Amino acid sequence: MLELLKRLFKKDQLILLGAGVSVTVLMIGLYISQPKFLHLLNLKIYDNYLRQYHQPAATxxxxxxxxxxxxxxxxxxxxxxxxxxxxxxxxxxxxxxxxxxxxxxxxxxxxxxxxxxxxxxxxxxxxxxxxxxxxxxxxxxxxxxxxxxxxxxxxxxxxxxxxxxxxxxxxxxxxxxxxxxxxxxxxxxxxxxxxxxxxxxxxxxxxxxxxxxxxxxxxxxxxxxxxxxxxxxxxxxxxxxxxxxxxxxxxxxxxxxxxxxxxxxxxxxxxxxxxxxxxxxxxxxxxxxxxxxxxxxxxxxxxxxxxxxxxxxxxxxxxxxxxxxxxxxxxxxxxxxxxxxxxxxxxxxxxxxxGQILSVPDWAPGLEFLGMLAGGLATTLLLMWARASWIILPVLCMGGSMWYGSVLFYQQQGYFISPMYSYLTLGLTFITLTLIKFWREEIAKRYIHGAFAHYLAPSVISQIMDNPEALTLEGQEKEITIQFSDVRNFTSLSEKLSPTQVTNLLHDYLTPMTRIITEHEGTLDKFIGDAVMAFWNAPLDTENHQEKSLRAALAQQRKLEELNEVFLEKYGFAIAVGIGIHSGSVRVGNMGSADLFDYTLIGDNVNLASRLEGLTKYYGQKLVVSQAIKDACGDGYYFRILDNVRVKGKEEPVTIYTVYTREEAEARKAELELYERAHKAYVDRDFAEAEALFRELRETGAEAALCDLYIERCEQMKDDPPDCHWDCVFTHKTK
Structure with missing residues (x-):
C-alpha cells in the first residue's frame, strides 16, 4: 500500500495526505468519544438555531x-x-x-x-x-x-x-x-x-x-x-x-x-x-x-x-x-x-x-460522519494539488453548503443535523495543512536559494519555487542534454586587448548567450574562461530537452552574428564559436567535498559532448551534434552527416552531424545534395568519385575546410586502400 501511494503521490503530497487523514481520524475519534467541551459547544449551536429560527406558538x-x-x-x-x-x-x-x-x-x-x-x-x-x-x-x-x-x-x-x-x-x-x-x-x-x-x-x-x-x-x-x-x-x-x-x-x-x-x-x-x-x-x-x-x-x-x-x-x-x-x-x-x-x-x-417537533434522526450520526469525511478529505486533496490561497473559496463554499444544508433540514423537516464536527474537521484540516505547506515551502525556499543561487538563472529558480516537488539535489542518473560552446582562438584574440577590454568582451558575449540558454529552460553549469557548459532536463524535468537545447544553439548562432557587428566596430574583429551537443545518461547532483560542492554532471556522455565541441574546428562547423540529438529532433530540422568518428578516449564510434533549419536547407539544397552524393561515394569506397565531387563542391566556395578534409582522405585512400574490414570510422587522436 505504501509503495502504491509513493507511486501515485509525491513526497510533499504524501505528507499532506497523511496529515489530513490524521486530522480527520482524530476528529472522528472526538466525535465518537464526545468530550464535554465539544458536547457543550454543540448544544450552543443548537441553541443558536432555536434562537434564530424559532416560530410563534402554532396552536x-x-x-x-x-x-x-x-x-x-x-x-x-x-x-x-x-x-x-x-x-x-x-x-x-x-x-x-x-x-x-x-x-x-x-x-x-x-x-x-x-x-x-x-x-x-x-x-x-x-x-x-x-x-x-x-x-x-x-x-x-x-x-x-x-x-x-x-x-x-x-x-x-x-x-x-x-x-x-x-x-x-x-x-x-x-x-x-x-x-x-x-x-x-x-x-x-x-x-x-x-x-x-x-x-x-x-x-x-x-x-x-x-x-x-x-x-x-x-x-x-x-x-x-x-x-x-x-x-x-x-x-x-x-x-x-x-x-x-x-x-x-x-x-x-x-x-x-x-x-x-x-x-x-x-x-x-x-x-x-x-x-x-x-x-x-x-x-x-x-x-x-x-x-x-x-x-x-x-x-x-x-x-x-x-x-x-x-x-x-x-x-x-x-x-x-x-x-x-x-x-x-x-x-x-x-x-x-x-x-x-x-x-x-x-x-x-x-x-x-x-406536529412541529424537533428531533435528531437516527441517521444523523451517519450524515455527520460523512460530512466530516467529506470536509477533511476534500480539503486535504485540494491542498495537495493547489495553493492554500486558491482553495479558500472552495473551502468557504463547502462550509457554507454544510451550514445551509443543516439550516434547511432544521427549517423544513425539524431535524437538527449538527455541522459542528464537519466544520471543525474542515477548519482544522485546512489550518494544519496550510501550516505544513507554509513550513515546507519556507524550508524549500531557503534550501533552493542556498543550493542554486550561484549557478541557476532567476527564471529557473522561479520554476523550482512554483514546483518544488520536481526538484532533487541528490545525485541521480537520468538522461541529460549537454551543450559545450567555446570561442575559437580566444587566447590569440585577447592578446590584442587590455584586461579590461577582455573582461568587457566576455561580459558582452556571455550575457546574451547564457540568457538564451535559460530562456530555453537550460541550466548553466559553469564558465570555463570563454567556454560555457550548460545542460537540460535537470534539476527540473524538461519536455523535449534535446530540441530545446538545439533551438538554443541555433539562437546563439544568430545572436552571435548580431554581436559580431558590434565587436567589429568596438574591438576590430569578430569571433567564431563552436557548439557541441549530445544527449545521454549521466550522473547529476551535488559533486565535491562536504564543505565545497557544485551542482554538475559527470559521466562518459559529458566527455563526449565536450569532444563534439572540439570537433567543430576540425570539420569547420559552427555546430556539431550526435546521433542522439538527430534521433530526438530529426523531423523538425535538416541533419547533414559529417563523419563516423572515434573521439579521443572512446572506443565506440559516433556518427556526428551539423544542423540546419528547414528554411536554410531549402536555400542550400543544391549544395547539400552534392555533398550527400560525395559522402555516399566516400562511404561506398568510390574514392575517386568522392574526391571529384568534393572538389566540385570546394570550387563553389562552400564548406572549404570540410571539403579539404575529405579530399585529403580520398587521396590517401586511393594510394592506400582500406582492407575489407574498414568501417568508415575515423579515429581522432587529439581533443
Missing part, C-alpha cells in the same frame, strides 16, 4: 393558570386550602377547559382542613375544638378536592427522583398502557428509558381520584439548560407518562401509547395517530416558541373571582403553575434564562398537537 390550545404574585397577594401565600384548589378546578371546567393539569404536587395532606386542625389542637393543646354549622363534607378539604377530581378532566403531577425517597403514604398514581413495537434485535424499553428510584406522589386519596396523572420531571443538560423532556419513565417495570402526555391522553380520551424500538434504542412514541420522534432514551426536544409568556397567562385570582367571560376556555388545555419567583419553578431554556416550568409542559403540548 392556542395550551393556557397557563398562573399562581402569580397577584394571586398570592390577594388570596394568601401558598399552599392554599384544597377547597380553593377544588373551586379553581371547577371554575376552569365551567369555562370550557377540556383538560386541567396541575404542575404542583399535593404530596401532603391539607393542614388547613378542619378535621386535621381538630386533631392538631387536641394533640398539642389538649383541647377539643368543634365547628358550628360546618357540614361533614367540609371537614376534610382533601376529600373535597378528591370528590371534585372524580368528576372532571383533571391531571395531577408527581415527580421522580434518582434516589429512594421515603414516604409516609403509598404512591397510588396509575401507570400508562404502553404497547411496545420492537424490530428484530431491539432491546427492552426499560433499558433505555430514564428510570426513577423514588417517587414524590400526591396523597393516595387524590391520586386515586384523579383520572390521570403525569410526572413533571425534566432533567437539564450539562450546562443546566432545559432542552428536552422525557415522555415516559420506567419505574418498577411499568411505564409512566409525562404531565404533558398524560394531559393530552385526558383531553383526547386516548389511553393507549405505542412505543417503537430499534436496535439502538427508542425510535418514536405513537399517540392518537401522532408520531412523536424521540432520542434513544425516549426524550423529546422541546421546540420552544419564545421566552416567558409565549402562551396566554391568566391569573388564578381572576378565575376564582369569576372575571372571565363564559366559555372563554372552551376547547383549551389549562396548566396550573406559577411564575412567582418565590415558588422556585423557574428554569433556564435556550430562549429565556427565567422560564416557568409550567410553560415548558404547555410548549410540549403545542409541539405535539401541531
Amino acid at each position: 392556542s390550545v395550551p393556557i397557563i393558570i398562573d399562581l402569580d404574585e397577584k394571586s398570592l397577594s390577594e388570596l394568601g401565600q401558598w399552599p392554599w386550602p384544597r377547597y380553593r384548589v377544588a373551586l379553581l378546578l371547577k371554575y376552569l371546567t365551567a369555562y370550557g377547559a377540556v383538560a386541567v393539569a396541575s404542575d404542583i404536587i399535593f404530596s401532603e395532606p391539607d393542614r388547613t382542613s378542619p378535621a386535621i386542625m381538630q386533631e392538631d389542637v387536641k394533640r398539642e393543646l389538649h383541647i377539643d375544638m368543634g365547628f358550628t354549622g360546618l357540614s361533614k363534607d367540609l371537614m376534610d378539604y382533601d376529600r373535597l378536592l378528591a370528590y371534585n377530581l372524580r368528576g372532571g378532566p383533571y391531571i395531577l403531577g408527581y415527580d421522580f427522583s434518582l434516589a429512594f425517597v421515603p414516604s409516609d403514604h403509598e404512591c397510588r398514581v396509575r401507570p400508562a398502557k404502553v404497547a411496545v413495537l420492537s424490530s428484530p434485535g431491539a432491546p427492552s424499553p426499560h433499558d433505555y428509558l430514564p428510570r426513577g428510584k423514588g417517587m414524590i406522589c400526591p396523597i393516595p386519596v387524590l391520586a386515586e381520584a384523579a383520572p390521570e396523572s403525569g410526572f413533571i420531571t425534566i432533567t437539564p443538560d450539562l450546562d443546566s439548560v432545559y432542552r428536552r423532556v422525557p415522555l415516559l419513565y420506567s419505574f418498577e417495570g411499568r411505564y409512566y407518562p409525562s404531565l404533558a402526555l398524560a394531559t393530552l391522553m385526558q383531553a383526547t380520551e386516548q389511553k393507549n401509547i405505542v412505543l417503537k424500538m430499534s436496535p439502538v434504542g427508542i425510535e418514536s412514541i405513537r399517540f392518537n395517530d401522532m408520531v412523536i420522534p424521540t432520542d434513544g432514551k425516549g426524550q423529546m426536544l422541546i421546540n420552544y416558541r419564545g421566552g416567558i409568556r409565549t402562551f396566554e397567562y391568566i391569573s388564578a385570582s381572576d378565575v376564582l373571582s369569576r372575571k372571565l367571560a363564559p366559555g372563554s376556555l372552551r376547547g383549551r388545555i389549562a396548566f396550573i403553575g406559577t411564575s412567582a419567583s418565590g415558588l422556585k419553578d423557574i428554569r433556564a431554556t435556550p430562549l429565556d434564562p427565567g422560564f416557568p416550568g409550567v410553560e415548558a409542559h404547555a410548549t410540549v403540548v403545542d409541539n405535539i398537537l401541531s
Whole structure:
C-alpha cells in the first residue's frame, strides 16, 4: 500500500495526505468519544438555531393558570386550602377547559382542613375544638378536592427522583398502557428509558381520584439548560407518562401509547395517530416558541373571582403553575434564562398537537460522519494539488453548503443535523495543512536559494519555487542534454586587448548567450574562461530537452552574428564559436567535498559532448551534434552527416552531424545534395568519385575546410586502400 501511494503521490503530497487523514481520524475519534467541551459547544449551536429560527406558538390550545404574585397577594401565600384548589378546578371546567393539569404536587395532606386542625389542637393543646354549622363534607378539604377530581378532566403531577425517597403514604398514581413495537434485535424499553428510584406522589386519596396523572420531571443538560423532556419513565417495570402526555391522553380520551424500538434504542412514541420522534432514551426536544409568556397567562385570582367571560376556555388545555419567583419553578431554556416550568409542559403540548417537533434522526450520526469525511478529505486533496490561497473559496463554499444544508433540514423537516464536527474537521484540516505547506515551502525556499543561487538563472529558480516537488539535489542518473560552446582562438584574440577590454568582451558575449540558454529552460553549469557548459532536463524535468537545447544553439548562432557587428566596430574583429551537443545518461547532483560542492554532471556522455565541441574546428562547423540529438529532433530540422568518428578516449564510434533549419536547407539544397552524393561515394569506397565531387563542391566556395578534409582522405585512400574490414570510422587522436 505504501509503495502504491509513493507511486501515485509525491513526497510533499504524501505528507499532506497523511496529515489530513490524521486530522480527520482524530476528529472522528472526538466525535465518537464526545468530550464535554465539544458536547457543550454543540448544544450552543443548537441553541443558536432555536434562537434564530424559532416560530410563534402554532396552536392556542395550551393556557397557563398562573399562581402569580397577584394571586398570592390577594388570596394568601401558598399552599392554599384544597377547597380553593377544588373551586379553581371547577371554575376552569365551567369555562370550557377540556383538560386541567396541575404542575404542583399535593404530596401532603391539607393542614388547613378542619378535621386535621381538630386533631392538631387536641394533640398539642389538649383541647377539643368543634365547628358550628360546618357540614361533614367540609371537614376534610382533601376529600373535597378528591370528590371534585372524580368528576372532571383533571391531571395531577408527581415527580421522580434518582434516589429512594421515603414516604409516609403509598404512591397510588396509575401507570400508562404502553404497547411496545420492537424490530428484530431491539432491546427492552426499560433499558433505555430514564428510570426513577423514588417517587414524590400526591396523597393516595387524590391520586386515586384523579383520572390521570403525569410526572413533571425534566432533567437539564450539562450546562443546566432545559432542552428536552422525557415522555415516559420506567419505574418498577411499568411505564409512566409525562404531565404533558398524560394531559393530552385526558383531553383526547386516548389511553393507549405505542412505543417503537430499534436496535439502538427508542425510535418514536405513537399517540392518537401522532408520531412523536424521540432520542434513544425516549426524550423529546422541546421546540420552544419564545421566552416567558409565549402562551396566554391568566391569573388564578381572576378565575376564582369569576372575571372571565363564559366559555372563554372552551376547547383549551389549562396548566396550573406559577411564575412567582418565590415558588422556585423557574428554569433556564435556550430562549429565556427565567422560564416557568409550567410553560415548558404547555410548549410540549403545542409541539405535539401541531406536529412541529424537533428531533435528531437516527441517521444523523451517519450524515455527520460523512460530512466530516467529506470536509477533511476534500480539503486535504485540494491542498495537495493547489495553493492554500486558491482553495479558500472552495473551502468557504463547502462550509457554507454544510451550514445551509443543516439550516434547511432544521427549517423544513425539524431535524437538527449538527455541522459542528464537519466544520471543525474542515477548519482544522485546512489550518494544519496550510501550516505544513507554509513550513515546507519556507524550508524549500531557503534550501533552493542556498543550493542554486550561484549557478541557476532567476527564471529557473522561479520554476523550482512554483514546483518544488520536481526538484532533487541528490545525485541521480537520468538522461541529460549537454551543450559545450567555446570561442575559437580566444587566447590569440585577447592578446590584442587590455584586461579590461577582455573582461568587457566576455561580459558582452556571455550575457546574451547564457540568457538564451535559460530562456530555453537550460541550466548553466559553469564558465570555463570563454567556454560555457550548460545542460537540460535537470534539476527540473524538461519536455523535449534535446530540441530545446538545439533551438538554443541555433539562437546563439544568430545572436552571435548580431554581436559580431558590434565587436567589429568596438574591438576590430569578430569571433567564431563552436557548439557541441549530445544527449545521454549521466550522473547529476551535488559533486565535491562536504564543505565545497557544485551542482554538475559527470559521466562518459559529458566527455563526449565536450569532444563534439572540439570537433567543430576540425570539420569547420559552427555546430556539431550526435546521433542522439538527430534521433530526438530529426523531423523538425535538416541533419547533414559529417563523419563516423572515434573521439579521443572512446572506443565506440559516433556518427556526428551539423544542423540546419528547414528554411536554410531549402536555400542550400543544391549544395547539400552534392555533398550527400560525395559522402555516399566516400562511404561506398568510390574514392575517386568522392574526391571529384568534393572538389566540385570546394570550387563553389562552400564548406572549404570540410571539403579539404575529405579530399585529403580520398587521396590517401586511393594510394592506400582500406582492407575489407574498414568501417568508415575515423579515429581522432587529439581533443
